[in-house]
Amino acid sequence: MMLRPLALTMGDPAGIGPELTVKAWRELKDKETPFFWIGDATLIEKAVPVKRISHPEEALSCFGEAVPVLHAPCAVPVTPGQPDIRNAGATIASIEQAVRSVLAGYASAVVTNPIAKHILAKAGFPHPGHTEFLAALCDVTGKEVMMLACPQLKVVLSSIHMPLRRAIETLSTDRIVEVALLTVHALKRDFGLECPRLAVAGLNPHAGEDGMMGTEEKTIIAPAVEQLRAAGVTVNGPMPPDTMFSAAARPHYDAAICLYHDQGLIPLKTLDMAGGVNVTLGLPIIRTSPDHGTAFDIACSVEQGHADASSLVAALLLAAEMAHQRFGVKT
Ligand SMILES: NC(=O)C1=CN([C@@H]2O[C@H](COP(=O)(O)OP(=O)(O)OC[C@H]3O[C@@H](n4cnc5c(N)ncnc54)[C@H](O)[C@@H]3O)[C@@H](O)[C@H]2O)C=CC1
Ligand SMILES: NCC(=O)COP(=O)(O)O
Secondary structure, eight states: OOOOOEEEEOOOTTTTHHHHHHHHHHHHTTTTOOEEEEEOGGGTTTTSOEEEOSSGGGHHHHTTTSEEEEEOOOSSOOBTTBOOGGGHHHHHHHHHHHHHHHHTTSOSOEEOOOOOHHHHHHTTOOSSSHHHHHHHHTTOTTOOEEEEEETTEEEEESSOSSOHHHHHHTOOHHHHHHHHHHHHHHHHHTTOOSSOEEEEEOSSGGGGTTTTTOSHIIIIIHHHHHHHHHTTOEEEEEEOTTTTTSTTTGGGOSEEEESSHHHHHHHHHHHHTTTOEEEEESSSSOEEEESSOOOTTTOOOTTTOOOOOHHHHHHHHHHHHHHHHHHSSOO
């Protein structure tokens, strides 16, 4: 298998994505994690050497000297911190191009810079986020699962971008089992764990307190845990959600299956917002991203910005490591 670069998307051009890209390149340019950026070269070329390329393969030879860019121009000038729906087309096209590059075998993984979901929605984009869009581009809609990972914790969500009320209404034994089995598969294939251990969260206070404070643990979650055990999975649950993320509890499992978005993301981002990485499971391709958003409140010119690029760097390194695990080569 040939060495292949990572495909990094532009994200919302008015967010911190351009600044993070420059900082990530500076940090990684002397390491074996080449990437190319699919974005508007004019946003970064005053701050950093840029090599406009016409094919991903060109990224490998120039990455040490310049940011390789597949130039994808914005429709209107970009003002940092002020997103403009007229640039939504360029943001979306960048994601599509990244997926095409990986599916065609020219890049090893997609790494995305943050998008603003409400801005894309106003421009008519029908997907709630990258995760669902990537599943549609890969023709696996409904199979997508969100994992967030940092060195101390991995959380995997049984529902993603939906109102909390709907996440609870649609909770099912089948979905928990499906997400847990996918997690076991990913932990073995892409994270190198031989025998992954899972913890399934409860939904209610004290995991229902034997039915006193809610019945979903007995009717939905415990049956899922039983099915998983019958399938040979090492799993505990339903675990009381308020204690399962403690320092004492975390060493007993490799991933926590969480039942709604914030149940997993609050502990993870509280533990390590700078080092957290968002990973999409259930796709035929590898995709990671920083765990944070567009940070419009601090976005400014690439030269003057003070955004922390640690999460993007962690996302690039994790994508490279996952590709190494899956394909046996460094990116
Ligand atoms: N993967 C993605 O594309 C994601 C996109 N978003 C989008 O981002 C937009 C803004 O969301 P928010 O809830 O405000 O979250 P956010 O993560 O953009 O910002 C929350 C706070 O953290 C700060 N922050 C975030 N990243 C930072 C960094 N790298 N360095 C320094 N400070 C940083 C921001 O300045 C802000 O004060 C939303 O439209 C949301 O949809 C949010 C999460 C992930
Ligand atoms: N909170 C995580 C998040 O919103 C990331 O969404 P996506 O754009 O990666 O689907």
